Amino acid sequence: MKTWFGSYSAAFQAEPVEATVLAVDDHITIGYQREDGTTQTVRWNLKDITAVFDQSQQATKITSAGEKDCRLFINGKEATDFILQMQAEQQKPWHKKDKTKEWSRNLLIFFAVAGILIATYFLLVPWLSEKLASNVSIKTEEGFGNAVFDALELSQQRDREATILLNDFFKEMKIPTDYDVRITVVSGNVVNAFALPGGNIIIYSALLKELKTFPELAALLSHEFIHINNRHSTRSIFRQLGSRIFLSLLFGKFGNVTAILADQADKFKSLKYSRRLEKEADIGGLSLLKERKIDHEGFVGLFQHLKASVPGSSMPEFFESHPDIDRRIEYIREASKNSRVEDNTELRTIFEKIKK
Amino acid sequence: MIITTTTMVEGRPVREYLGVINAQSIIGANIFKDFLGGLRDVFGGRSKTYERVIEQAKDDALRELAEKAQAMGANAIIGVDLDFETIGGSGSMLMVIATGTAVKL
Numbered sequence: 001m002k003t004w005f006g007s008y009s010a011a012f013q014a015e016p017v018e019a020t021v022l023a024v025d026d027h028i029t030i031g032y033q034r035e036d037g038t039t040q041t042v043r044w045n046l047k048d049i050t051a052v053f054d055q056s057q058q059a060t061k062i063t064s065a066g067e068k069d070c071r072l073f074i075n076g077k078e079a080t081d082f083i084l085q086m087q088a089e090q091q092k093p094w095h096k097k098d099k100t101k102e103w104s105r106n107l108l109i110f111f112a113v114a115g116i117l118i119a120t121y122f123l124l125v126p127w128l129s130e131k132l133a134s135n136v137s138i139k140t141e142e143g144f145g146n147a148v149f150d151a152l153e154l155s156q157q158r159d160r161e162a163t164i165l166l167n168d169f170f171k172e173m174k175i176p177t178d179y180d181v182r183i184t185v186v187s188g189n190v191v192n193a194f195a196l197p198g199g200n201i202i203i204y205s206a207l208l209k210e211l212k213t214f215p216e217l218a219a220l221l222s223h224e225f226i227h228i229n230n231r232h233s234t235r236s237i238f239r240q241l242g243s244r245i246f247l248s249l250l251f252g253k254f255g256n257v258t259a260i261l262a263d264q265a266d267k268f269k270s271l272k273y274s275r276r277l278e279k280e281a282d283i284g285g286l287s288l289l290k291e292r293k294i295d296h297e298g299f300v301g302l303f304q305h306l307k308a309s310v311p312g313s314s315m316p317e318f319f320e321s322h323p324d325i326d327r328r329i330e331y332i333r334e335a336s337k338n339s340r341v342e343d344n345t346e347l348r349t350i351f352e353k354i355k356k
Numbered sequence: 357m358i359i360t361t362t363t364m365v366e367g368r369p370v371r372e373y374l375g376v377i378n379a380q381s382i383i384g385a386n387i388f389k390d391f392l393g394g395l396r397d398v399f400g401g402r403s404k405t406y407e408r409v410i411e412q413a414k415d416d417a418l419r420e421l422a423e424k425a426q427a428m429g430a431n432a433i434i435g436v437d438l439d440f441e442t443i444g445g446s447g448s449m450l451m452v453i454a455t456g457t458a459v460k461l
Contacts, residue, residue: 001419003357005431020357020431022422031426039429106405 002082006062006074008032008042021074023082026090028062030072042070046090051083121246129242133235138178138198141234145198149184152202157186159205162354166203169214169350170221175288179228183221191309193220195227197234210305214344214351215289215298222285223299230284232277240270274321282328286335294344296336303329357422358432358461365432365461374428374458379420383413384449410450414438417454430458 002023007016008030019032028049030042048065060079062072094100149155162185170183179199186204193203201224211217227233243266251262282299289296307325322328358365385406396403417438425433436456443449 001415001422003359003422005357018431020426022357022419022426024419029423029426031429033429039427041427 002079004074004079006030006072006079008073009069009071010034010040010042012069016071016073019072021072021079023079023086028083042067046083046087049083051080051087053077053080117250121243125242125246126239129238130235132242133231133238136231136234136238141231142180142198145196145200145233148196149200149202154184154186154202157188159185159187162205162208165350165354166208166217166221169217169347169354170225172346172350173218173221173288173292175222175225177225177229181225181228191306193224195224195233197228197231197237199228201225201228206309207305208354210309211302213295213298213301214347215295216301216305217298217351217354218289218292218294218347219285219296219298219302222288223281223302225288226281226284227277230277230280232281236270236274236277239273243269271319271321275323278322279328279331282323282332283335286332290336290339292344293340293342294347295341296332296339299332299336300329303332357426357430358434359418359422359436359456360432360434361436363435365434368432368461370434370459370461372460374425374430374460376455377421377424377428377433377458378453378455379417379424380451380453381413381416381420382443382449382451383409383416384444385409410440410452413450413452414454417452421454421456425456425458428458430460432459432461433457434459 004021004023006019006021008019009016010032017032017034019030022029022031026046028044028046030044032040032042034040044062044064044066049062050065051060051062053059054061054073057073058075060074060077060083062074062079062083064070089097095104163183166183166185170181175181181199181201183201183203185208186202188204189206190204191207191210193201193207195201201221203220203224207220208217211220247262247266286296286299289298303325364370396405418436421433421436433456436454439453439455441451441453443451
């Protein structure tokens with residue numbers, strides 16, 4: 001905005017009166033007092049006015065196409081220059097206007113920075129997190145896993161006999177590993193099993209009851225073993241930690257709505273990663289079964305028991321931490337085509353003891 | 357139109373006081389500016405993006421004040437005071453209040 005004092009003639013040959021002039025964006029307004037003492041303001045659009053410097057009066061003469069008899073004089077040349085500059089800016093095509101240029105520049109910076117941040121979030125942070133996770137020693141993982149195991153207070157619910165037999169079963173599978181794998185059976189109605197970092201596998205008795213054949217148990221143990229051996233829990237923890245730190249640094253400053261949106265998006269990304277690890281555990285577990293010529297249908301049976309335990313669950317896979325069970329059955333069958341199967345008396349005998 | 361923070365204009369006595377006037381401008385930086393401003397908050401440095409927003413809010417408030425004064429027949433606004441406040445849930449919007457006395461010199 002610019003303001004001046006000027007003299008304004010409201011009609012042809014009318015006496016000029018003192019006026020105040022405001023120049024804003026696309027117009028100027030002229031304020032003056034009429035002969036009857038009342039205040040009047042006139043608005044002239046920038047596109048209608050002509051501003052020239054009158055050498056004889058050393059003043060800027062402004063007229064409007066809409067009101068040809070009216071004239072406005074402002075002392076000096078400054079008003080001429082300013083109005084001509086405003087008109088030139090107004091006549092520029094939209095993409096050459098100063099405001100558009102500023103917007104374009106901001107957008108360009110925004111997309112460039114957003115691109116870098118997205119690449120950091122999706123590529124650099126996960127890579128760095130996995131790198132750090134791979135440097136965690138087995139001893140540290142064991143310490144962490146044991147702490148979680150103690151915190152869950154699972155020892156009191158331990159089924160001693162089943163625990164001993166399941167550890168025998170796993171040893172009989174003869175899977176080479178640097179981890180000291182310890183299986184614990186706990187009593188509970190949950191049809192589930194999970195692995196902790198460092199070697200602890202926890203199996204609920206309800207799931208054990210559902211298993212009908214030894215390949216199903218072998219499938220369950222090999223799946224959980226891959227979680228441990230491939231450091232899935234540690235990798236997940238490091239990735240989530242990395243993502244949270246990055247997002248809180250970035251979006252913590254952006255207000256609640258943006259932070260919540262970023263948080264939810266991050267959860268979906270974690271779920272996707274979790275489904276990837278589950279698939280990795282399925283395929284890795286299947287390889288262990290194949291190497292030992294154990295029937296791959298053990299996996300299929302296991303999945304069917306899991307499916308039966310949660311009837312009516314129709315949540316889309318997008319919201320789940322595990323892949324859809326039908327899809328798991330599909331890729332297990334696809335990956336186990338032409339695999340050889342043999343009976344394993346030792347494993348079958350231990351399984352039968354467990355079932356008694 | 358003279359717009360000044362002082363209570364008098366040197367060499368031009370006030371002929372008539374037309375009253376206290378005020379104008380306000382509430383402005384929100386858009387999501388792109390918030391994003392760029394947020395980066396400045398993380399990495400440090402001067403945020404020209406937000407500075408321009410404050411400048412625009414101040415200009416808008418003063419323009420509205422001048423238009424009000426002009427409509428009253430004033431040729432100056434004296435004792436102009438500018439207040440800056442943040443409003444909105446997380447203080448994400450800026451409010452500028454301009455107050456002054458419209459006078460005839």
